Amino acid sequence: MIKLNINGKTHQVDVEPEMPLLWVLRDVLGMTGTKYGCGVAQCGACTVHVNGEAMRSCSVPVAAIEGKKITTIEGLSQNGLHKVQKAWIEHEVPQCGYCQSGMIMAAVNLLERKPNPTDADIDLAMTNICRCGTYVRIRAAIHAAAKA
């Protein structure tokens, strides 16, 4: 049994220690807000926070984060929308929306580290892929959220 602290709740999961967190979330716990895009830490669709750090959950073995504080997109909006989510709605960022859980988790983490990010900060932190090409609005929404 591996004990996981996800969005403030404790979950016991009986899985292989090397199983990536992404699949524990999606297929074992049924939390499908975190997405699979590549499985090899390339796209960021699976981004979650582990002890306040943005991580690509497809490449994090579940044993490595036992006891750490995990936040997923579902946990971000537990008590009303986060200011990043509000900015995303205001700027109509999502198109298909598939990458957006990961984008939002990456943006929240960026703002936690840098409350007023420059464009260069955004370029450095936001390395996720969006095939619909919502990048222009993502940049605008991050700047807006920083001011909110």
Added chain:
Amino acid sequence: MDTVVTSASRRSFLKASAAIGGGLAIEFTLPANSLAQSRGVAAGQEVTAWILIYPDERVVVRIARSEMGQGSFTGLPMLVAEELQCDWKNVSAEYASTTEQMKRNRVWGSMSTGGSSSIRTSHEILRRAGATARTMLINAAAQQWNVAASECVAENGVITHAASRRSTTFGKVADAAARLDAPKDVKLKDPKDWKLLGTARKRFDIPDKVTGKQVYGIDVTLPGMLHASVMQSPVFGGKVRSVDSAAAEKIRGVKQIVRLENAVAVVADNWWRANQALKTVKVEWDEAGNSNVSSDSIMALLSAGLDDPAIPNAKKTGDAATALSGAARVMEAEYFTPYLNHATMEPQNCTAWVKGDKVEVWAPTQNAEGTVTEAAKALGVPEINVEFHKMHLGGGFGRRGVVQDFVKLAVLVARQVNTRLDVPVKLTWSREEDIKQGAYRPVSLYRMKAGLDAAGNITAWHSRIAAPSIMLSFQPDRVRNGIDTNALGGFIDMPYTVPNTQVDYSLKQPHVPVTFWRAVAHSQNPFARECFIDEMAHATNKDPVEFRRVILKAGDRNLLVMEAAARAAGWNSPLPAGVHRGIAVQDSYGSYAAAVIELSVSDAGEIDVKRVVVAVDSGYVVNPDSAKAQIESNVVYGLTAALLGEITIKNGRVEQSNFYDYQMLRINRIPKVESVLVPTGGTAWGGFGEPPLSPLAPALCNALFAATGKRIRSLPVKNHDLKQA
């Protein structure tokens, strides 16, 4: 859970929930009506097949097409609501059911979402549905009041009879209205009287997409569901010869190894285990004689097609050969575009549950009826036995339209599993499988020859194009005399007034499957055409805008958008040192698009695209914010392809496998995007999901020429060395 994403009739809901045992997990697939009933809330009344009106004034518009990020789920209801004159605040959308579509003689028309067609091919039927329903609602109120319907008006969902100072609401009369006959003829508003259409409206699907609540096909979760990962023959067309799955069978959670004619799947209790186990399966393939095909051999095949003196002629005006031989100057160039994968962010997936001669299917699809047909065909059952739940798509771009391979595999895998275990099976492709088992944007090779007179006017243009045919794979009768005109868009309908033209086409079909990829031939032909025009402008020392202006007819909407883009970009104003620009124009799917791109190239050859201005005339614009989003989207998709995109073939199989070798632009390389909407109205409605893509690759390469003096004639740009000598 309020994420209503698919539709079914009340009857099919009851059937579905009985089958599943009423589990909560299924609730996300319920239409509004079923949800209401399951909660003891009154049901909506169907006032025309497109519109449900509820006692609490909610208006639910049925959507036949698919939401894949382009905004149809909101744009289509806007067309209805404009004429219905309900309160926009009360409007939402749900997918029309394919089962009802079959039972009701295709009452919702086409359910296919491709060719930038959702709005342009259904605006009339939807506006008519809105006007019809409004008329029925007014008639119902008038009957109750015993007054003439002509004395009543409807506005914001309220019907008023001014003379008697009575009013009621849509919700109150919907029940009575639903019993009335639909009027035969309704009059549609003059566009100048529109209140909703043309105004920016918030998209319905966005809130759930920022909270992780949106359920995509890949997120379907059903009680007892198993997961499958699949490996198809790496050489297209190959077949399974033998399978050694001994190691896989021992892996924890693995339930079954499924062998199909062309694929092997592992089924397990979660997808990771299925996929880990699949990696241990050893398959011997019969490669169907294609294991020697390579990008080089395909290039040689295309080239041979162009060398062939018997190459079929697709279009001819005047006499290009004679004009060329008499030209003061002849220019020649060869251009090439590669295969491309769509790489939808959500990998291909489909969930299926075979129950005897019936099957229930969940999938993200651009073509709901095509999904039903594919599932029925694969299982050999009647289409009415397929109960389909359409899910929102994590990207489409053409991948989930005509080609329904993900559905076929899923139902075939489920059939084998369901002979032993009565549970649904979700088949999800790994990203590697998705990249290697695409249905690709075709390659194409162009040889063009243009004749110019002493004054630099074009007198002749001869284009020879070799490319696979998309139509050949699914509508072979559309290929006539060896010619698929679909592959020739932009050439056979070229807007330039060249007196002598000739377009020849050599159909060459390697074993690599091809399909529609965003903008289709208009994603590649404009690269050759518009760069060659740029070559001519430079060769004759003319400004590229001026050069085109001379050969575009007055009133041509290509001219209008070119000028709009040039004006917005400040074409004639000087640029900062080191910054250069290029332009291109192309019409497609009923719309006209022009792009101006500004960029700089460092001494080391690194490209910095700074600014992209795109002007589009789509006739009308329903939701301007969605239109702008589509321009931004096309800029990223188009520049990604032009700069980085290529699928190459070696030993009969795709060489790329994931985002590290099939690369994408990320935010650090995204330019400033300026959208210029110049709808000219009239009777023509153009599309928006694809047209803005067409001018991007040529505008980019024309700007690169301006910056470096190097003419890029093959894509992607990354294969060219732009280092300054």
